[in-house]
Amino acid sequence: MKPIISAKEIEDLLRKGGDIKSLPSDAIFTPSARDLLWEFENNGARPGPATLERTPGKPMVAVTPASSPAQLEAFFNSPELHAVKLQVCEVGRRLWARAYVDGNGGNIAVRVGENLALCTPTLVSKGFMKPEDLCLVDLEGNQLIGEKKRTSEILMHLQIMKRVSRAVATVHCHPPHATAFAVAGVEPPTCMIPEIEVFVGKVPIAPYRTPGTPEMGKLVADLAEQHNTILMANHGVVSWSHVSVEDAYFKMEIIEAYCRTVVVAAQLGTPLKTFSQTHLQDLLKIKQTLGIPDPRIGLKECELCNNDEWRPGVIGAVPPKQLESGGGESELDGVSVSVATAPEGTSE
Ligand SMILES: [Zn+2]
Numbered sequence: 001m002k003p004i005i006s007a008k009e010i011e012d013l014l015r016k017g018g019d020i021k022s023l024p025s026d027a028i029f030t031p032s033a034r035d036l037l038w039e040f041e042n043n044g045a046r047p048g049p050a051t052l053e054r055t056p057g058k059p060m061v062a063v064t065p066a067s068s069p070a071q072l073e074a075f076f077n078s079p080e081l082h083a084v085k086l087q088v089c090e091v092g093r094r095l096w097a098r099a100y101v102d103g104n105g106g107n108i109a110v111r112v113g114e115n116l117a118l119c120t121p122t123l124v125s126k127g128f129m130k131p132e133d134l135c136l137v138d139l140e141g142n143q144l145i146g147e148k149k150r151t152s153e154i155l156m157h158l159q160i161m162k163r164v165s166r167a168v169a170t171v172h173c174h175p176p177h178a179t180a181f182a183v184a185g186v187e188p189p190t191c192m193i194p195e196i197e198v199f200v201g202k203v204p205i206a207p208y209r210t211p212g213t214p215e216m217g218k219l220v221a222d223l224a225e226q227h228n229t230i231l232m233a234n235h236g237v238v239s240w241s242h243v244s245v246e247d248a249y250f251k252m253e254i255i256e257a258y259c260r261t262v263v264v265a266a267q268l269g270t271p272l273k274t275f276s277q278t279h280l281q282d283l284l285k286i287k288q289t290l291g292i293p294d295p296r297i298g299l300k301e302c303e304l305c306n307n308d309e310w311r312p313g314v315i316g317a318v319p320p321k322q323l324e325s326g327g328g329e330s331e332l333d334g335v336s337v338s339v340a341t342a343p344e345g346t347s348e
Pocket of ligand 1: 235
């Protein structure tokens with residue numbers, strides 16, 4: 001079997017003075033390993049658009065919620081925290097630009113200390129936040145600093161952080177296609193596109209509770225140890241990252257693009273194809289090297305790719321009658337646009 005090489009292994013090799021030419025030529029490189037090789041071969045230049053600086057998961061300075069108001073104020077206005085605020089504003093701008101948030105919806109939080117988090121304010125569009133709009137809270141949700149009031153949904157973010165010590169950032173928004181699955185109560189099917197299997201995985205649905213309540217936070221946190229992206233029934237999506245706020249945001253792009261593709265593919269008139277369980281095993285191995293949780297790691301092949309509950313609400317089959325008559329309202333330039341609903345009992 002071909003060896004899988006992660007960015008960490010390449011970094012270790014370089015640190016020991018090794019040569020990247022010594023890496024096996026048939027190796028499979030993880031996406032971040034490929035980035036690192038590219039960077040190395042291009043004298044440190046970064047590929048693609050500029051990426052946001054990584055957010056440290058450890059306390060940035062020795063400030064706690066019990067520190068004096070002056071110390072907290074100094075921390076809140078420090079250059080380190082300003083850099084994190086800029087990252088949060090940038091992620092908010094991307095959420096808005098991609099229509100993942102509406103009105104003042106959506107919220108973002110970043111762990112910035114032992115018992116401290118930076119979060120977005122309530123009643124502000126995520127597309128137009130300024131660094132000074134952000135709030136500093138303790139992990140119980142008490143606001144410590146900030147002119148604007150913290151988001152009402154902060155408890156959910158903090159409950160994820162308290163439950164998953166590795167979670168350094170959380171993002172919540174309402175991307176339409178993924179939210180459609182959450183409204184329909186349908187878990188997105190698996191084994192269709194590699195990207196989501198590696199960076200996200202199987203996405204569960206947390207039951208509906210009123211947004212902002214501790215019960216909502218608990219139901220999401222119950223799923224967060226095993227899943228980095230969770231659909232919230234009749235509401236939206238929340239994700240967490242052990243790397244950075246940008247990485248938590250990437251999971252939103254991945255789940256939304258995936259749900260959009262599945263919805264479109266389900267209308268094309270043929271059953272959707274999946275890749276094999278052996279192929280999924282390969283992806284899960286890559287995922288393990290990246291340190292991303294997945295409850296399927298270690299499962300037997302027969303337990304993977306289980307899409308028993310996947311029932312597309314519509315299928316693109318052309319009703320036989322229309323085919324025989326060879327025309328009618330469903331024909332448009334010779335292409336049938338009719339979408340037949342699935343037989344009764346199969347749609348959910
Ligand atoms: Zn929401």
